[in-house]
Amino acid sequence: MTDDAELAASEEKAEPALSVSAAMGLAKGALESIVVRLVGEVSELNDKPGYKAVYFTVKDEKASLPCMMWMSRYQAAGVQLAVGALVEMTGRFSLYAAKGRMNFDVFSVTLAGEGQLRLQVANLARELEAMGLMAPERKRPLPAYPQVIGIVTSPRGSVIHDMLRTLRRRYPLAKVLFAGVPVDGPGAADAMVDGLAKVVFAGAEMVLLGRGGGSFEDLMPFNDRRLARTIAACPVPVVTGIGHETDTTIADMVSDVRASTPTAAAEAVAPAREETDGRLVALGRSLHRAEERRLDGAARALERIEALSLFREPMRLFDAEALTLDDLSDRLSRSLPAMLREDRHALSLLGAGLARMLPGLLTAPRGAVDADAGRLALRGSSLVERFDAAVADGHRRLRGAGERLPERFAAALSVNAARLHDLSPLTVLARGYAIARGEGNAVVRSVAQTPPGSALTVTVADGEIDCTVNDTRRIEVAVEDWKEDR
Known part of the structure; x- marks a missing residue:
């Protein structure tokens, strides 16, 4: 017999066997004496209206624990539990004997660490979802x-x-x-x-x-x-x-x-580049086929248009108009002489009638014209006499002003005439100078313009002299010396 078996046999002899209720009561008393503080993530939550307690489950990576918290304690804690929240709890283990199920009787609960953040995120998500910001119909397709x-x-x-x-x-x-x-x-x-x-x-x-x-x-x-x-x-x-x-x-x-x-x-x-390349190739083929169909259709339409009689015999377009024009021309050529004869006859009749009527028409107003002419002659003489004195006075004043007008410019005219006389080339020639002109009537300013044998025309005060150059000499005279001589 092993040691364990001997120990069990001795215990059976020492203590009587317990009932299930007694054993559960013993376990319940032992568990409820253990008060602990623990941290876990809420994985399940049952918080229905009318319940006396809140039932939920907390877990970590390796285990889960069913929890119960009386509603009065839960409301006093001021914490809104939610699945995914990380909570820190204080309580004791309890055993529900009727079902043989262990619970954790929670005294107090607070959100902890990431659980609080997850709760905030969950609340914000519900708020934004209620505003419609997460609705699938609001989401837009991406540009291709x-x-x-x-x-x-x-x-x-x-x-x-x-x-x-x-x-x-x-x-x-x-x-x-x-x-x-x-x-x-x-x-x-x-x-x-x-x-x-x-x-x-x-x-x-x-x-x-x-x-x-x-x-x-x-x-x-x-x-x-x-x-x-x-x-x-x-x-x-x-x-x-x-x-x-x-x-x-x-x-x-x-x-x-x-x-x-x-x-x-x-x-x-x-x-993907392969997808884009494939799509471009497919579009190119579609475009090619569409252009082929379009060109084929255009060629057939052109053939139908080319087959029209209008383009084979374009002059047929004007057949009706040409016939109408010929008919009108023929009718006009026949009607014009007759119309001219009729107009000529009517014109001669009008001329004869006018010749008979004109003498009588002119005789009637001739007396009135003569009377008006007499009255106009009398009135005209009186009008002339009325303005004779004014005209004579104006004529006299105009003549006086005209006679005084040259006096205002006489002095200036004399000065300008004297200046013009001094600047006149004829005055210079009268002082003994001459002007020599060569080919093209150009004034000679240098001996280089008159080589021997060239013809010159020399202008003096009373005429011109035609000369021929035999020889030329250059005279070097300083400008300063010339000024002193002057």
Whole structure:
């Protein structure tokens, strides 16, 4: 017999066997004497109206614990429990004997660490969802071939390099606008809001918002209310790639497209080069076929037009007009002589009638004309007499003014006449000088203009002398000497 068996046999002899109720009571007393403080994440919650207690379950990586908290204690704690919240509790273990089930009787509960943050995020998510910012019908489709792509992320780290490398590999035609901002820490949310506004203002057709992985606290800037409302109100689609596959933030929920990673976000907005090449080839083929059909249709239409009699015999267009013109010309040639004869006869009749009527017409007003002529002659003589004195006076004053007018300019005229006389070439010639002119009547100013044998015309005071040059001599006279001689 083993030691364990011997010990069990001795105990059976020493203590009588307990009933189930007694054993459960013994366990209940032992458990309720243990008061502990523990931390766990709420995984289940049953808080129905009318219950006397709140029932929930907390867990960690390896175990779970059912909990119960009386409603009076729960309301006094002022904590709103929710699935996913991290809580810190004080209580004791309790055993419900009727069911053989152990509970943790909670005395007090508070939110702890990340659980509080998760609760805040959950409350914000419900608020934004109620506002319709997460509705699927609000999300906009991405442009198939964007020309300008904006990126808002940290300038440090591998995220920006992975995004740029992916865009360069898949869609090198796009222009990238980059706003480098902090993605964690205080002020990160405001910086991302500012970065979104800047790339959109610069002309981005869509925006990538991303960062690498991190803890829940590291991702809290992406759970900011202002950032979420900015993403929802952004005039262009926003694609988020935040953290890893399991990370989901408020920014992901309100964005137009949520990608699992930053690299996946870049792939979502950039079509693959092979896909683009294939689409271009397909479009080229479709365009080729469409142009072939269009050209074939145009050729057939041209053939039908060419087959029309209008283009084979264009003069047939004017058949009716030509016949009408010939008929009218023939009728006009027949009717003109008769019409001229009729007009000539009517004109002769009018001439004869006018010749008979004119003498009588002129005789009637002749007496009136003579009377008017007499009256006009009498009135004209009186009019002339009325203005004779005024005319004579004006004539006299005009003559006097005319006689005095030359006196005002006589002195100036004499001075100008004297100056003109002094400057006249004839006055110079009268003093004994002469003017020599050579070929073309040009004035000779140098012996170089008159080589021997050339003809000259010399003008003196009373005439001209025709000469022939026999010889020339150059006279070197200094200008200063000439001035002294003068």
